[in-house]
Amino acid sequence: MAAVVAPADSVELRRAMIAVCRRMNDLGINQGTSGNLSVRVDGGFLVTPSGMAYGDLAPDDIVHVGPDTGFTGHRRPSSEWRFHLDILAARPDAGAVLHTHSAHATALSCLRRGIPAFHYMVAAAGGRDIRCGGYATFGTQALSDRAVAALHGRRACLLANHGLIALGATAEKALDLAVEVETLAQQYLLALGAGEPVLLDDAEMDRVLELFKTYGSQDPAAGRRWLKRPRQPQVSLPAAKKIKT
Numbered sequence: 001m002a003a004v005v006a007p008a009d010s011v012e013l014r015r016a017m018i019a020v021c022r023r024m025n026d027l028g029i030n031q032g033t034s035g036n037l038s039v040r041v042d043g044g045f046l047v048t049p050s051g052m053a054y055g056d057l058a059p060d061d062i063v064h065v066g067p068d069t070g071f072t073g074h075r076r077p078s079s080e081w082r083f084h085l086d087i088l089a090a091r092p093d094a095g096a097v098l099h100t101h102s103a104h105a106t107a108l109s110c111l112r113r114g115i116p117a118f119h120y121m122v123a124a125a126g127g128r129d130i131r132c133g134g135y136a137t138f139g140t141q142a143l144s145d146r147a148v149a150a151l152h153g154r155r156a157c158l159l160a161n162h163g164l165i166a167l168g169a170t171a172e173k174a175l176d177l178a179v180e181v182e183t184l185a186q187q188y189l190l191a192l193g194a195g196e197p198v199l200l201d202d203a204e205m206d207r208v209l210e211l212f213k214t215y216g217s218q219d220p221a222a223g224r225r226w227l228k229r230p231r232q233p234q235v236s237l238p239a240a241k242k243i244k245t
């Protein structure tokens with residue numbers, strides 16, 4: 001059964017988005033106001049505003065972007081609203097898009113390197129590797145196009161000289177995956193500093209991808225979540241609307 005998507009004026013959902021943004025800061029994977037978050041709602045999506053500290057956000061600071069790209073609210077949307085729009089349009093499996101300039105993923109993106117199958121948890125992003133999308137100026141259609149391409153068949157990617165994007169059925173799951181990608185980037189950089197990591201072959205990664213499915217988990221990063229997350233009440237967000245194809 002298709003999940004119910006929240007209405008755009010849901011205060012509960014807006015509060016939950018702010019909670020996820022603040023947790024991003026608490027976890028140390030976001031610097032200043034560079035990160036942003038969107039969640040699919042009935043008739044478009046909600047996105048964090050441009051240039052506001054998460055600690056100052058109130059529910060009515062969250063901006064609604066409608067299907068005609070019209071903005072509703074008294075704030076301007078994140079400067080990256082364009083890739084949130086295009087990713088949510090291209091990926092009906094995603095209910096939320098989270099973007100951050102976490103230190104290790106960003107460092108790797110500056111080398112223009114994605115994350116190969118140096119560790120089986122790379123499969124948490126849905127494929128045999130995590131790609132690094134090409135560089136384009138922030139906020140542009142070119143960057144959005146490159147992000148959508150890098151995410152093809154994946155739930156996360158790096159953006160060259162910029163940061164990372166993680167998708168999830170909910171904002172919570174997108175955050176979990178972003179933490180996982182940042183952890184993998186850190187481990188990969190550590191391994192590169194000590195030598196040339198041995199990569200798992202395609203057959204092994206396919207086995208792992210199959211195992212993740214067999215376990216029935218859409219959230220293979222959950223195990224690490226408890227190691228990193230401060231003990232706080234969890235807030236559930238609505239899942240993505242399922243679109244029949």
Ligand SMILES: [Zn+2]
Pocket residue numbers: 034080099100101138162163
């Ligand atoms: Zn950015």
